[in-house]
Amino acid sequence: MSNYDVIVLGGGLAGYCAALSAAEEGATVLLAEKCDEGGGSTVLSGGFMAFADTALQRELGVSDSPELLLEDLRSVGGPHAQEDLLRTYAAEQTTLFGWLTAKRLRFEGVELAAGQSAPRSHSIDPGQLILTLHELAQANGNVTIRTGTTGVYLLREGENGRIRGVTVEESGRLEDVEARCGVVIATGGFSRSERLLQTFAPQQARALRVGGVGNVGDGLRMAWRHGADLHDMGEVKGTYGVHATECNNGQEILLIFYRGAIIVNREGRRFTDESVSYKLIGDAAMRQDSPVTWQIFDKKIFDGSIGAARLFDAAAALNRGLLIKADSLQSLAEQCGIDPQGLLATVASYNEDARSGRDEAFGRDGLCHHVGALVPLDQPPFFAYPSAVAVLATYCGLRIDAKARVIDVYEEPIEGLYAAGEVTGGFHGKAYMTGTSLGKSAVFGRLAGREAARTGRA
């Protein structure tokens, strides 16, 4: 039986961070990735990572702090977001930023997005991020990477003993591999498993499915079989703003409502406060009769978005043929199939509210998370982005503690078992702050690798 100090399952951001940090502790590591290439949902992502109080923010004149980040995480997640995980994130994210930038990874800019009271979504090319970590792991004599290798079962000492390894499958052949110190599950979420989505998120039946093709909940089920507890399973929410017909596995997504657009349904009516998390907007959109709703905005908002990050850049969306454009709201409504009278009435009343600074209909008090003044939609041409809801990450899963140890249903850690990234629950609670899914994968990935290596070799 081949053996390593640490086995990491999954070659996404959490897995690479776990493998590298375990190797930095001197542990030998097997990184097993199911697909022919790693990257999972990470490489599909918008590349936003939530950090507070970074050199980049200071350069751009943004005032932020780990304390404010923690406060925002609490307010976004609500009472059942796990306090120890939130505190760990707030405390570890500065070190993580330094760890990544020391590996020559560069963050391009900082955007204000869901759940943030200061712009803290740091933008990075996710393909470059994974490629860099992969090359570092490859060059590290302690790490062995095996692609096309699927973790199938956890091996355990006795019925309730330590996790001692993994049965992996490669080219149809099963093989037991021993982990002397621990196993880190970093297999991502289950946005590609109809069965698990039906079990835990039947309310998302109409939502599109997006994410890494290997993300079907393998790690969740492997640990579940050994009594692992689950957290936040009722909180799977779709993300609002994916293009309704050209979703392209989540690559076509626009969040121009955080720059002032309103969102309307087929009757031309608003149905939500557009400044809240796009997960909560996703819930509201799912309650509309039609699965398609529209982000509506005018020339001012369009012009203001030029050159912004891809998620906010309406001009780039126009160039890719994704926007509907018209010289009047009447014509825009007709092109979209929205009731024109409904849209005209909605925009008239919204504009009045925006000028007075008080949204009577839904209490929108800013563009994004209470920040920014409302913008009347009064300068033609007008634009519409037909939008749908997509489950692009599952934000729930294995219960872990602040050392990334997997906790069982009797609230005991399962010895030798760690988990990180989207396979874990407890962090996001009822909504979501942009950039914390990648952020959480990296923070807890590093922690899991380090803990497994240190604990097992102590």
Ligand SMILES: Cc1cc2nc3c(=O)[nH]c(=O)nc-3n(C[C@H](O)[C@H](O)[C@H](O)COP(=O)(O)OP(=O)(O)OC[C@H]3O[C@@H](n4cnc5c(N)ncnc54)[C@H](O)[C@@H]3O)c2cc1C
């Ligand atoms: C379109 C889109 C946009 C997004 N934008 C953002 C964003 O801007 N900011 C943000 O914070 N989050 C974003 N997210 C969410 C974020 O990308 C993910 O939550 C995060 O990348 C998860 O990282 P991970 O390492 O846990 O999983 P992944 O990156 O998905 O990696 C998991 C890996 O495990 C492998 N695997 C699965 N099962 C097994 C097995 N049995 N054995 C071995 N390997 C296995 C998979 O093949 C995969 O490669 C976005 C997601 C999508 C889809």
